[in-house]
Amino acid sequence: MKAHFKIKRFNPEKDREPHWEEYELEVEPTERVLDALQTIKWEQDGTLTLRRSCAHGICGSDAMVINGKNRLACKTLIKDLGSHITVEPLRGLPVIKDLIIDFTDFFAKYRSIKPYFINDEPPPDVERRQSPRQRARFDDTTKCILCGICTTACPVFWADSRYLGPAAIVQAHRFLFDSRDQGAEERLPVLSAHGGVWKCRTVFNCTDACPQGIDVTGAIAEVKKLLLFRKL
Amino acid sequence: MRPSSAERASSGSFELFAWLFMRISGVILLGMAVFHLFYMHFVFGVERMNFNTIGARWQNPLWRVFDFFLLAFALFHGFNGLRVVLDDYLSQRPGWRVLAKTLVFVLVVGLMSIGGYVIFTFPAAANLAAVP
Known part of the structure; x- marks a missing residue:
């Protein structure tokens, strides 16, 4: 299926304020949001910055706001969200870059x-x-x-x-x-x-x-x- | 950030008792305020409510005690709620926070004093005619 991603981006070296960027890609419905984000990073925009480590819901590195809710990108299936997906960094802590916040x-x-x-x-x-x-x-x-x-x-x-x-x-x-x-x-x-x-x-x-x-x-x-x- | 030692020392058990007071006064207010509303509107009747009837009601000291506690619980329950909200929304502005909390506290103490003064010094019904 075709998925439309809207991601909140922020580069401290260039941007004053965060802004949205949009990406379209082919995904399997059974893939996870993390898989799609990695595909975007690897194939479309290498500057997209995010944390992930184990990618199996146990290290807790890839927490982010997905479609308005705090979730782990590696535990969230695309089929549960539909084709339009928004991704933002967690709220309440300072953003270092893109989806990475200062812990x-x-x-x-x-x-x-x-x-x-x-x-x-x-x-x-x-x-x-x-x-x-x-x-x-x-x-x-x-x-x-x-x-x-x-x-x-x-x-x-x-x-x-x-x-x-x-x-x-x-x-x-x-x-x-x-x-x-x-x-x-x-x-x-x-x-x-x-x-x-x-x-x-x-x-x-x-x-x-x-x-x-x-x-x-x-x-x-x-x-x-x-x-x-x-x-x- | 770990709270500073001064902040910790000054708070002690204050937040705990403020939290407990909020729960207890909330339950009490629920009973008192609902009773007051019911009594004034359905038993006493709003159309009969005026200066003289309230004055006459205060012949019974129990009503004065009831009104005093209703006022005190409502004011301090409300004050603590506002204190908590101000703590949240002015958390990054310590100066404004202290100022706002002080102003609300002075207002609450002022209202409590005026209310308490009226409730306990209001002349008994015998002298009501003299009151304009």
Whole structure:
């Protein structure tokens, strides 16, 4: 089939403002948006700039706005979109070039919640044991691939970049609810501060957009509950 | 960006309690405001509503307490909502943000003072005739 692509382009060396460029190409309906973008880059316009790595929905590099929604280009089939497809960079973070955005702020926030295992007790002879139930408690948030789709879908984050954003809170949830972890005292002050979980207005854009199907808003609500009942 | 240490220290549990207040006052307001609307329009009747009838109603101190809490919850619930909106939309302009939040706060405290003053110092019905 013939597909019509409208892509938002921005070259910091030439452009002041981003602009749209249009491309026509032959595609199979069962191909993914990523395949079409690569065909455009390889055969029509080598200056088109995008990130992709594994191309199989696990590295999270090719998150972009496709037909108005945040999606992974490698997990979106052309037949599900029709012949007219618009592609833009994610919103809420600065664009470096074309579809590539600057994730510096995103990862600074990710690091601020200490996304690693904290436990000062000496490790036992065998592994630190955990029941299947304890493991299930935080299973959902272990699925995060840090693609940034949830954070850049959040209108609160668009308006106020001081907000940690859903992705950082999801990562905090993964460790806060892990029975082996003892880092709550270090993480909770960041989560309770001005830019923390209380900025979440339960819009559900994050949950809607997550390519891993994580209940992001639910995870944020659980962190809120944890903070609340520690105080009361 | 990680919030500055000053920002974190100053906020403490403020955001948590502001969030909790919003939920609790929201539920209370739902009951109080709907009751007030229903009572004034269907039980009391809008056509009877005037200076004297409201004055007479305030003979009962419970009505004064009810009106005071309705006013307080509505004003502070609304104020916190505006504070959150201003935080979002003036996030890149710290000066304007502080100014706007201060102005709204002064307005809310002013309205609360005037309202509270009227509710609690309004003369009892016996003296109503003297009130113009």
